[in-house]
Amino acid sequence: MSELSSRKSQLASFDKLLTIMDELRDQCPWDRKQTIESLRHLTIEETFELSDAILDNNLEEIKKELGDILLHIVFYAKIGAEKSAFDIGTVIDSLSEKLVRRHPHIYADTIAEDEEAVKQNWEKIKLKEKGNISVLGGVPRSLPAIIKAMRIQEKARGVGFDWEEKNQVWEKVEEEMQEFKAEFNAAKPEEINLDRAKGEFGDLLFSLINYARFIDINPEEALERTNLKFIKRFQYLEKAAKEAGKKIEDMSLAEMDVYWEEAKKV
Template identity: 65%
Template sequence: MADKTQQLKAFERLLIIMDELREQCPWDKKQTMETLRHLTIEEVYELGDAILDKDLDEVKKELGDVLLHIVFYSRIGSETNSFDIADVCNSICDKLIERHPHIYGDVKVENEDDVKRNWEKIKLKEKGKTSVLQGVPKSLPAMVKANRIQDKAAGVGFDWEEPHQVYEKVEEELQELKTEVASGDQDKIESEFGDVLFSLINYARFLKINPENALERTNKKFIKRFQYLESKSNELNKPLSEMTLSEMDVFWEEAKKV
């Protein structure tokens, strides 16, 4: 592995290349923060896929793509004297030092929960916010947002005490959903369905499971099995739409063993 000198040199190389592209490449010259935004989101999702696939070579490549975007935004910021890459680095360094008083100050902590509580208290003080939930981005996907909301609320002590309490809440919400399904009121059904999902996400937190990762694992599992089913359909030269559920179920069970 590279030492600090080599790491800094590699980063300097990236900065030089970014300057050259911004000044000479027609595509790079016309980009703005707004045009890069959706590309950045896509790159982060690709990094997430590589992490879930445990493909470390791909993780390395996707990290490079994300790093390029950080450098790109910083270069654009420097063109209006708003900020540059040094400001970005110093900003996060200052934040980390400020939010780790148990490392860089005289605050004592006993465990990870103490660290998280201090983190949220410091964030409120820094930004003058009136709610810990103000730090949750509005544009997060709903499942990720629910997880962050619950995590932040728990960080200031608003939480269940035992996992079984959360599971009982899941069962309670399921019963309420069942009642509304029987009523036929679509608006209430949707509301109760949301409550079920929210409580399940909360239970996942107590089980120390990331619900987004868990669901994505199931997505991948379903895709793999369904594509096996499609391949068998092709071998038989019989479209899925013409197969019975019982016929498809035979191949589905086979797919579980592959």
């Protein structure tokens, strides 16, 4: 990797990007056509690509994906300037002001001796800023369910609504497991109330996510790692079966399990 640039060089690079954005918006048919709405789904896609690079711990790809997201930020700001609503300068100024405002333990006389105190201050200040009636009002509706559960729990903790010990949370997990089993394990399938079972399963997932938070595990990341592990092993199974002249759809579960166990050792 080349030597990291100085602050002066970084500002020059940012200025160059802004110039390129101006030129593209003026001269490129595709760039001229884009709107805030049309960029939305592309921004979401770029965010997931960054997430993949982070999970792979691929710093070169992280650099590239950060560049793609920065492009989108500059693009939105350019469109905002055209609408006389905001530009990249006011976006950055607003962010800087917010960071100062939400870190009173650095820029004012508030005391925060640990990470938890910082988080609680942040949530309280954010609630006051946004004027939300509910502490949970700032949780985006479109967040994936696991991430939304995490944010709900974090925000509730920010105002002191949380368990005190992790063993209490685990007891809640076991309680929810028993309630789910009681609802789902009906003697006859037709007696199962799927709506209630679904509700109990949701409660169980919520409590597991809560426990993960208490032991500093990101459940979204943990599940994605398991997804990737399953994909890797299943693809080994497919490849091994093909090399053995077998069609996976014609194999018994016991036959497939032999390759699955081999995959665990690879």
